[in-house]
Amino acid sequence: MQEESVSLPPKEEFSEWYNDILWRAEVMDVRYPVKGLYVWYPHGFAIRRAVYQILRSLLDRDHQETLFPLLIPATEFMKEAEHIKGFENEVFWVTKGGQNELEVPLALRPTSETAIYPMYALWIRSHADLPIRLYQVVNTFRYETKHTRPLIRLREITSFKEAHTVHRTWEEAEKQVNAAIDLYREFYRKLCVPVIVSKRPEWDKFPGADYTIAIDTVMPDGKTLQIGTVHHLGDHFSMTFGIMFEDEKGEQKYAQQTCYGISERCIAALIAIHGDDRGLVLPHEVAPVQVLIVPVIIGKRREEIMTYANGIRADVEAMGLRVRIDDREIRPGAKYYHWEMRGVPLRLEVGPRDLDGRKVMAVARDGKRSLLNREEIRERVVELLREFNERISESAEGRLRSCIKRISDLGEIGSALEKGVVIVGWCGNYSCAQELEKKTGASVLGSCLDAEMSGEGNCTCIVCGTAGAHALVGRAY
C-alpha cells in the first residue's frame, strides 16, 4: 500500500505510465492552463538540452545554425497551394496589433518554409552560392484538434529542429535526403532508440514535397510514433518563391530543395522506449546527472566518508562527466529511488565498508552491480557507462524486432497489430491501402527502406494479389 502511493503505474498501462512519469521524473508539467501547451521542468529541460546538443553537433558538421522570425505574413504563407492545403486548418493567426486590425494577418509558423524561402530567393544568385544547408531549433504552432499529449501532440512544438537545404540538381538534393536519413539514424543510435525508415505513401507526404521519408519507432503499446521526416521538395517551392541561380553556362535555373525535421517527440520516444516501472532510464550522454554519488553515513564517520566521496567526485568530474553528490539528510534508499526515477545511469555508493577497503560500489540504472577499486574509478566509470548504453540499446532493439511481424494472410493482421507493426505485401495503390486501413483501423506507413525488413525479392499485395513490394502497416500516434 505504501509503495503504491509513491511508485508509477506499471508500464503495461502505458498511457497512464507515460502521463505519470512526466511529472514524477520532473520532465514536463502539464498543468499550464492552455490546451496543448506544457512546461518544461528544469530536469526535463536539461535532458532536452543534452539531446539537442547531440543533434546540433551532428548537424554542425556541414550545416549552419540560423534563426528566422516566428511570424509569417499571410501573403507569403499563401503562395504555395499544396502547402496551404496541408496546413491551413491548423494555423494560429495574429490578426490584431493592439486594438487595430492588421492589414496583413501574420501566421504563427507551423513550419518555416514560407518564412525562409523568400529570403533564400534574395540570398541565392549563383551556382557558387550552393549548396546551402541551414537549420534552426524553434517553437512552432499548430492548432491541433485531436487529443493533445505532452511531447507528442502539441499546439506549441517547443523544440522543432528544421533543416532547409538548397541544391543545384534534383540528384544532388536526393543525396542530401540520404545524408539526412543517415544523420537521423546516427542521432537515434546515440539515443539508443531503434527506428524504422520508410517512404511515406503519395497521399501522406509533406504538402509540397516530391516525396517524404519518415523515421518511426514503436512505442510500448505497439503504436508507432513518427520521430523524424525528410522531404525532397524538388523545385515546387523554388518556383513559387523564385529561388533561382545562374549555372556555369550562364543560364537561370530553379534550385532543388530539401527539408527535414525532428521535434521533441524524440524525447517522448527516449522516455517511452527505455523507461521502466521505476522511472526514467536514460543513455548516459543525455542524462542530466550521469554519475550520482551516495555517501552512506553511519555514526561518527561522517567527515571521513564525505572527504572520500568528494575525492571521488573530483575524479569523475575531471573526466568531464556530470556528477552529483546527494548529501541530503535522508536514508540512502530514499535517494536511490529518487534518482532512479530521474534516470541517473550510474550510482556510486560510498560507505564505511568501501572506505576501509578503498572500494566503491557502482550500480547501473538497470541493476548491474560492480565493486570497484578506488584507484580504477576513472577507467571503470567510463567503461560502465558505455556498457550500460550497449545493454539498453540492445534490449530496445530486441523489443522493436519482437513487435514487427511479417503477415501474408489478411485474417492474421488484426491480432498482430495489437502488439506492434506488420509488414505486408502491397501493390502501391491507394484503393488497396484504403481497404486495408478500413479493415484494420491501422495506417499504411509506407514502403520499407531497410533491406532486412523488406526482405528479398518481390511479393504480392495482401489485398488484391497483384505484384507488389513490402509495406509497413501500423497504428500511428
Added chain:
RNA sequence: GGGGUAGUAGGGUAGCCUGGUCCAUCCUAGAGCGUUUGGGACGCUUUGACGGCGGUUCGAAUCCGCCCUACCCCA
C-alpha cells in the same frame, strides 16, 4: 470529428441524487524539532482541497451553463 466516464490537499477516496453544521478521511508531501542513515526511517507540532470561469441562492464540493484536463470507445 462523434460518444462515454471522470476531475475533491502532492497522491487515493467519502460526501453530490435530497444545497447549510462543529473536526471529512487514509497515504504522503511541505515547514519545524528530536532520534536516525548499506534499498522508500520514526515520534511530536503544523500547513494544505473541492479542475476553471460565470449563474441561481441568504448560503454551492453539491443545482444550472460554458470551458479546461484525463482515460476509454467509435470514425
